[in-house]
Amino acid sequence: xMWLTWRQFRAQGIVAxxxxxxxxxxxxxxxxxxxxxxxxxxxxxxxxARACATAANAFINQLPGxxxxxxxxxxxxxxxxxxxxxxxFWGAPLVARELETGTxxxxxxxxxxxxxxxxxxLGVVGLAAMATAGLxxxxxxxxxxxxxxxAALAGSDSAAVTRISPQLFGAQGIAPIxxxxxAFALGVTAGALIxxxxxxxxxxxxxxxxxxxxxxxxxxxxxxxPLREYFAxxxxxxxxxxxxxxxxxxxxxxxEKPGAWVVSDQTVSPSGHLFxxxxxxxCLSANASPNxxxxxxxxxxxxxxxxxxxxxxxxxxxxxxxGIFVVLAMALAAFCAWRIGKRRLA
Amino acid sequence: MIEFHLDTRSGVSPYLQLIHQVRQAxxxxxxxxxxxxxxxxxxxxxxxxxPNTVLKAYRELEYEGLVAxxxxxxxxxxxxxxxxSLAAHGPLRAELGQWLGRARAAGLDDESIDALFQDTxxxxxxxxxxxAPARRQQT
Amino acid sequence: MTAVLESSGLGKRYRQRWAxxxxxxxxxxxxxxxxxxxNGAGKTTLLSLxxxxxxxxxxxxxxxxxxxxSSSAQLAKVxxxxxxxxxxxxxxxxxxxxxxxxxxxxxxxxxxxxxxSQLGLDPAQKAGKLSGGQRAQLxxxxxxxxxxxxxxxxxPIASLDPLARREFLQILMEVTAEQELSVVMSSHLVxxxxxxxxxxxVLVASRVQVADEVDxxxxxxxxxxxxxxxxxxxPADWQVISASHTDRQSTMLVCTPxxxxxxxxxxxxxxxxxxxxxxxxxxxxxSPDSSPALEAQR
Numbered sequence: 058x059m060w061l062t063w064r065q066f067r068a069q070g071i072v073a074x075x076x077x078x079x080x081x082x083x084x085x086x087x088x089x090x091x092x093x094x095x096x097x098x099x100x101x102x103x104x105x106a107r108a109c110a111t112a113a114n115a116f117i118n119q120l121p122g123x124x125x126x127x128x129x130x131x132x133x134x135x136x137x138x139x140x141x142x143x144x145x146f147w148g149a150p151l152v153a154r155e156l157e158t159g160t161x162x163x164x165x166x167x168x169x170x171x172x173x174x175x176x177x178x179l180g181v182v183g184l185a186a187m188a189t190a191g192l193x194x195x196x197x198x199x200x201x202x203x204x205x206x207x208a209a210l211a212g213s214d215s216a217a218v219t220r221i222s223p224q225l226f227g228a229q230g231i232a233p234i235x236x237x238x239x240a241f242a243l244g245v246t247a248g249a250l251i252x253x254x255x256x257x258x259x260x261x262x263x264x265x266x267x268x269x270x271x272x273x274x275x276x277x278x279x280x281x282x283p284l285r286e287y288f289a290x291x292x293x294x295x296x297x298x299x300x301x302x303x304x305x306x307x308x309x310x311x312x313e314k315p316g317a318w319v320v321s322d323q324t325v326s327p328s329g330h331l332f333x334x335x336x337x338x339x340c341l342s343a344n345a346s347p348n349x350x351x352x353x354x355x356x357x358x359x360x361x362x363x364x365x366x367x368x369x370x371x372x373x374x375x376x377x378x379x380g381i382f383v384v385l386a387m388a389l390a391a392f393c394a395w396r397i398g399k400r401r402l403a
Numbered sequence: 404m405i406e407f408h409l410d411t412r413s414g415v416s417p418y419l420q421l422i423h424q425v426r427q428a429x430x431x432x433x434x435x436x437x438x439x440x441x442x443x444x445x446x447x448x449x450x451x452x453x454p455n456t457v458l459k460a461y462r463e464l465e466y467e468g469l470v471a472x473x474x475x476x477x478x479x480x481x482x483x484x485x486x487x488s489l490a491a492h493g494p495l496r497a498e499l500g501q502w503l504g505r506a507r508a509a510g511l512d513d514e515s516i517d518a519l520f521q522d523t524x525x526x527x528x529x530x531x532x533x534x535a536p537a538r539r540q541q542t
Numbered sequence: 543m544t545a546v547l548e549s550s551g552l553g554k555r556y557r558q559r560w561a562x563x564x565x566x567x568x569x570x571x572x573x574x575x576x577x578x579x580x581n582g583a584g585k586t587t588l589l590s591l592x593x594x595x596x597x598x599x600x601x602x603x604x605x606x607x608x609x610x611x612s613s614s615a616q617l618a619k620v621x622x623x624x625x626x627x628x629x630x631x632x633x634x635x636x637x638x639x640x641x642x643x644x645x646x647x648x649x650x651x652x653x654x655x656x657x658x659s660q661l662g663l664d665p666a667q668k669a670g671k672l673s674g675g676q677r678a679q680l681x682x683x684x685x686x687x688x689x690x691x692x693x694x695x696x697x698p699i700a701s702l703d704p705l706a707r708r709e710f711l712q713i714l715m716e717v718t719a720e721q722e723l724s725v726v727m728s729s730h731l732v733x734x735x736x737x738x739x740x741x742x743x744v745l746v747a748s749r750v751q752v753a754d755e756v757d758x759x760x761x762x763x764x765x766x767x768x769x770x771x772x773x774x775x776x777p778a779d780w781q782v783i784s785a786s787h788t789d790r791q792s793t794m795l796v797c798t799p800x801x802x803x804x805x806x807x808x809x810x811x812x813x814x815x816x817x818x819x820x821x822x823x824x825x826x827x828x829s830p831d832s833s834p835a836l837e838a839q840r
Contacts, residue, residue, distance in 0.1 A: 159624065162595065163681070168617045414813075447715035451708055453715065455572075
């Protein structure tokens with residue numbers, strides 16, 4: 058059974074390995090260059106917060122010129138795409154192709170039980186998918202580590218690129234492994250239910266895409282209850298002031314939480330309610346002077362309520378999320394095994 | 404070793420055809436005592452018939468005392484049906500061949516030859532010459 | 543003699559339609575069994591139930607003494623070649639043999655290789671590039687090299703040309719003789735089966751019409767002709783399968799355990815193909831003297 062699984066997976070495995078190696082080579086070459094720049098800039102050996110911040114900023118400012126930015130975002134894109142592709146091309150045809158072409162009538166009448174047939178196929182290809190995703194993430198992790206270390210040292214002066222932000226989180230650490238397992242299991246299930254390869258691929262793409270889009274928006278922030286903090290809003294830290302229809306006023310401030318993922322940022326009045334107006338008289342009047350408007354805003358004693366996940370929660374969130382997706386994958390696999398065992402197929 | 408053939412349109416069941424062919428071979432001296440009949444496997448591989456058919460035929464021949472099965476080895480002839488008349492077969496066969504040649508040269512087709520033979524065979528009483536034909540075609 | 547295929551009240555329903563009903567069989571081992579019936583009669587359903595690809599809606603079935611596909615050892619006892627002989631078109635002939643070797647503990651590699659070379663198949667050839675006859679032979683080789691006790695074949699020669707058909711049957715019979723296999727083979731043509739089968743199951747409209755040894759069938763069925771007679775006036779031990787009447791004469795297919803001695807009747811033996819066809823049309827028109835306006839039921 059192992060032999061057959063490998064033989065049927067051989068072509069796909071080789072393609073994946075080749076692509077991974079190609080990406081690995083690109084990352085290796087650019088990554089070594091990056092490490093070289095990093096050590097040159099003295100970030101590794103600096104002492105004192107200010108010296109380190111200077112060195113770090115110097116390093117970061119060099120980055121656009123090295124072509125690292127497209128490599129970084131390209132790799133992020135690949136890591137996001139990889140689970141979806143594996144779900145579509147490895148997962149959906151796994152059972153569906155056998156049902157569609159009738160070869161299950163050959164495979165299921167050898168001396169191997171259906172359960173064993175499915176478990177070995179799911180296990181081997183599923184683990185391959187997880188390993189591929191994990192490997193790509195490992196490559197990226199090695200490549201980007203100088204950048205994030207520098208970003209941490211550069212403090213608030215740096216561009217706010219953090220590993221925990223929703224755009225990057227899914228392509229970091231072990232999260233891709235969970236996605237790969239889930240996408241693969243989703244593909245296999247779709248194939249087992251729909252019994253046709255192409256429709257199963259389409260459904261897998263749609264379903265997985267939906268989950269990938271919805272998860273960071275609505276679910277991830279609830280995995281660990283975000284921290285809440287109040288900031289006083291003073292005229293000095295207001296960075297947005299808008300009056301709409303003369304009835305609403307939006308006041309927003311600079312959020313300063315380096316390395317954290319700001320889940321929500323709301324302006325609240327002293328009583329704790331969401332503040333959306335009405336505009337102060339001083340700001341509304343035709344000959345409003347900035348000072349009078351600012352003073353009126355200060356008098357409102359508005360505060361910013363931000364809920365955020367600090368950088369330290371990166372790994373707890375990674376483990377939780379990956380764990381959930383792996384459990385979902387196993388539940389789907391168990392459902393597939395039950396469904397195939399039901400013998401409704403001629 | 405003899406080879407069997409099957410006529411699916413003759414209406415005679417396959418196992419009877421096999422028995423008939425063995426007896427025929429015994430009569431003609433193609434099979435003699437001690438010769439081995441083709442194995443069941445070889446017969447069915449050539450004719451694509453059920454092995455039980457061949458087994459049934461061989462069992463019937465064994466019951467008649469013509470053959471005997473030796474476990475693990477095969478089925479062997481134990482008795483011949485050829486008698487003293489076997490010696491006459493050669494010259495008779497040659498004469499028959501000449502007659503056939505003359506019949507064909509006279510323009511008879513296979514069906515006519517067969518009809519002529521069957522009619523003469525049926526109406527000839529042993530020991531007497533064949534009677535004159537009942538009717539004669541006026542040409 | 544033990545039964546190689548036993549079923550009791552076996553039935554399979556798909557939504558509203560019964561594909562197989564009230565199927566009770568006890569097929570003895572050591573035979574080549576023909577399963578014959580028109581398309582849609584339920585042959586594939588019966589065979590799929592027998593090998594465990596389907597689960598019954600009612601009743602039970604046992605093959606080689608056990609429930610189908612109940613264990614790895616049980617799966618090893620049954621060789622199956624499905625309709626249209628599925629093979630992996632991207633795998634070569636040699637790959638298929640490796641598949642058999644890895645997935646069957648009882649695999650006879652020498653037998654498989656000998657058969658492949660006898661057939662003249664190129665081991666490196668992809669199965670998708672083989673002709674229909676070659677694919678059928680490959681599928682048969684896979685089924686027999688695992689040394690099963692019973693071989694189930696679903697219309698294996700339906701789409702083969704006459705030469706490929708003959709070669710398939712030759713090899714099938716050779717292996718049957720060699721390994722003392724029981725074989726259950728389905729077809730919608732009686733002529734395919736007449737040559738090789740010594741047990742016949744006729745399946746029409748999802749029901750078993752007759753199941754018996756061929757010799758027994760041929761001995762007990764007679765084509766009887768005689769003066770026009772009402773069916774109620776016939777001897778009690780005559781079972782009329784089909785009948786047709788003119789104003790003076792009746793012609794009937796009759797099943798009777800004793801020879802026909804009444805001089806009023808002329809009894810002729812009947813060929814297997816005509817016998818099966820009579821059973822097929824009997825199933826379509828339930829009683830012999832019902833009005834001809836009855837439509838065929840499918």
